[in-house]
Amino acid sequence: MAEDLTDFYKVAEVSDLREGKLYPIEVDGEPVCLVKLEDTIYAFTDNCTHISGPLNQGDFDGCAVTCPWHGARFDVRTGKVLRGPARQDIYTYPVKVEGESIFVGLPPEDE
Incomplete structure (x- = not known):
């Protein structure tokens, strides 16, 4: 998936997250969870692939x-089942940080 086809949504501020603490959000109707690990922010689906x-x-x-x-x-970095x-692995989303704002990318609707 090309990043230029991804729609990014502002979801939080960097100051909203604490190291190693799960932060549930909704991105365009999708349940997503953020977590900050060693100054990198990861985003993944907030539903377990077993029974949600x-x-x-x-x-x-x-x-x-x-x-x-x-x-x-x-x-949470790769989505892989441990x-x-x-x-089934969980879906991980691309994350961009611009200034203090966190943006999460969703794939285009037609995928």
Whole structure:
């Protein structure tokens, strides 16, 4: 996916995030979760791929989020499943920081 086809939405300020703390937002109707790790901000879908558990309510440790419902774990940097029962990776979104503003990119509607 070419970045110039991605629509970016302002979602938060850098000061809204605390290191290692999950920050749930909505981007154009999509549930998304932000987290800041070592001054890099990551964005990923806020629904577990197992049965849509709210990842923002789960435990976060290192670079992994654990779904509060059945314990599936995902790497928030890549979206990769680290532990089942989920078998499908979570979607990760491109993030841009301009000044103090955080923008999250969504793919075009036709994908």
